[in-house]
Amino acid sequence: MKKILQLFVLSFFILSLGYSQEFPEPQGYVNDFADILSPNIEKTLAKTLSDYEKETAIELTVVTVDSLEGLAVEDYTIRLANKWGVGKKDKDNGIVFLIAPNERRMRIEVGYGLEPDLTDGAAGRIMDSFVIPSFKNNHYENGVVSGVAGIIDHLGSTPFEARLEERRIAAEKRKLAREESSRKFKSRLMIAGMAMAVVLFFVLVVVKTREYLERRNYLKGLHEDNVATVKSYKSKIKSAEESLIYCSKNLRSLRSNNPETVWGDLNLRFDQFISLCNELRKEIDEIVSFAKENGWKNSEQVYEALVKLDLRVEEVVSLQGDIEARILEVEEAKKIALVTGPGLRGLMSRISDNVQHPDVTDKTRQKFDEAKELLTSADSDANVKMPDWIQIRKKIKAAADLLVIVEAYISKDKNYAKRARTEGPGLLSKIPTRINNAKEEVSHPDVGSEAKDLLARARSKFNEAKELSKSGSGWLVVFPLLLSAGALIVQAEDMAKGDKQEAKRRRNRSSHSHSFSSRRNFGGGSSGSSFGGFGGGGFGGGGSSRSW
Known part of the structure; x- marks a missing residue:
């Protein structure tokens, strides 16, 4: 049941990815796409693996790749293994030994049918003992050969069908042993059950008596x-x-x-x-x-x-x-209003001069007007026959809070205006050069339309800022447009670089696949053994991964 569930989850994951990942086609028992093996070693390994398959019906393949294409080594290996179908169909007796030397990652992926013989722990120990010591010294050929030998030695020469028969016999023995154990257990359980029933009866009487006494004491308390x-x-x-x-x-x-x-x-x-x-x-x-x-x-x-x-x-x-507290609240509110009001009016008078500065924004002036209205309303409320000092205090406090915000806004507005006047002219003169430099980047044939659109938007923002500058608009209007144009230029350049890198990776994958096929067609690394493809085996994540 566990295997079925694993297969279902794996199948759903692979289908959801839509097999969008490109994999090279298998070339034989040895697939040296990373070109780390000499032709003689490839030939020797291929013959060893071919002979082993003939002897045991187990399909074992060695794969080296330049890149895992951004995937984890586990994901890349299992997807490649299932795509190639290493192992016999309905037997799932395949093994993929994959090495990614540039990323210093490797994995032994084990088909369903061989997981009892080559466990995850055993796969990991083979790499630790036979492969990693050589790989750490960049002796890749020795590591690969030793790893293959370690896998074969661990599995032995028993044919796969014989392994299945041995498992069937062992399973039958375990079944008989469980049945005998179950029979004895049931006999003992019956005797123990009778004794337990007597004990439970007396325990129940004691528990119920104790519960009654505790309940009675609780209710009386x-x-x-x-x-x-x-x-x-x-x-x-x-x-x-x-x-x-x-x-x-x-x-x-x-x-x-x-x-x-x-x-x-x-x-x-x-x-x-x-x-x-x-x-x-x-x-x-x-x-x-x-x-x-x-x-x-x-x-x-x-x-x-x-x-x-x-x-x-x-x-x-x-x-x-509550009545006494309300009286005290009124007295306190009246005292605060009479003391705070005059000082607050003085602060408002001082801020009034600053808020009229041309660098101050309408948003800041609006906040100031709100504070002024609150204070005017508080003054009006205080001049009636029976003032509500509690509400007056609330209005005065709200006005004071707004004036603190207004002071901070005034400082911020002036600093921004100073920055606009200081940096604006420089941006206005530099951005055309930045646009021209970015144009060279996005004009490359590998760059997509999105980067070009970003640069077009940057140019539009700059032209708008340029026209406003000519018409006499202040830097407070022009500067934000220049900042926006600069940010769009950076986005366009970054996207162009990403597009070119992705195109380069696609070409490299195509080139490696073509180079490998050509080398085999012209006899380089030919194993001398016939290879008609793998048998369609399946994988579910069994195996182990290592780095070095």
């Missing part, structure tokens, strides 16, 4: 807590009622000096105070009556009912404190 909570609620309500006269006095004072926006919510709570206290007493009495009738066994229901009353009790209790 909760009952005591509920009694304490009821007493606390009644005490709080009584104290709140006793402070009602004091609350009335403070509320009248608050109403006499402030508009309704300050005291309206508190006045509503005061009007509802008596009725709310009566409602709470009635509900508490009902809860107490229910608790007496049902005893401690229903303590959880009583607790939940009391929790629902908590916020309403606190609303009653907190009225006095």
Whole structure:
């Protein structure tokens, strides 16, 4: 089942890539596309691998490549192996030994059918022991020959069909052993089960008894807590009622000096105070009556009912404190407004001169106007018969925050204008040369249309900036266009370089494939053994990778 799942995931991954990767066609048992093997070594290796295939039916191929084309060595090898179909169809008994010398990466990819004989760990040990020592000294031929010998020695000369038969016999023995073990286990399990049932019965009795006692103690403790909570609620309500006269006095004072926006919510709570206290007493009495009738066994229901009353009790209790807090809030707001207001008007006067500077943007002026409107509104609110000092303080604070932002914006606007006037003329004179240099890059036949479009946009931005400069527009208008043109030029140059590098890689791949085919056609490295292609085997990621 695990193999089937691996095959499904692998197949979906390969199909999703659409086989967009180009691979050379197989030339034989030895495919030296990286040209690291001499003709004699190729011939010897090819004969060894051909003879081994005839003896065992195992297809083993050696592949060297110039580049992995940006892929991980695992991805490149498995895709090449499946494309070539190394190994016999329906047996999947192929092995690919791939080396990428320029990237110093290699992999032994093992077909499904050989994974029990050549495990991932064994493949890794073969490379560690026989290949890497030679590769580290740049003795690639010795490393490849030793690696092939290591793989063959590990697998041995047993034909693949015989291996399958050995596995079948071993599997049958394991099956019989499991069946015998299962029979004995069931017998022992039956005896143990009877004993366990007796033990479990007594354990269950003990557990249930313990749970009952713990539950009873918990409910009794909760009952005591509920009694304490009821007493606390009644005490709080009584104290709140006793402070009602004091609350009335403070509320009248608050109403006499402030508009309704300050005291309206508190006045509503005061009007509802008596009725709310009566409602709470009635509900508490009902809860107490229910608790007496049902005893401690229903303590959880009583607790939940009391929790629902908590916020309403606190609303009653907190009225006095909330009225006092509102009085203090009004006094503090009035003090801050009277102290901060004059200083803020002085700051606004100083900023007013700076905000009219020609380098300051409309956005900054708009922020300044918002602060001015807030401060004017606060002054107007303070001149009524009953000012809302809390709202006045909020407006003054908002105006102060805006003025801090305006000061920062003014500094930023002036610095940007200074930069525009300092760097603008230089950019205006340099960009034409940069456009001409970039034109040479993007005019190359390997460069695509996207880089050309970027350069065209840069030229358009520059021409617009040039015309505005001639018409007398300031550098604050011209400079952003020049910056945009410069950024587009850089993007066009980078894209042109990338297009040329990709085209060069495509030509190199084509050249290597042609060179390899020509060398074989003219006898260079000919193995002398016939090769009619691989048998269509499949791979699922078994094997191991190394670097050196």
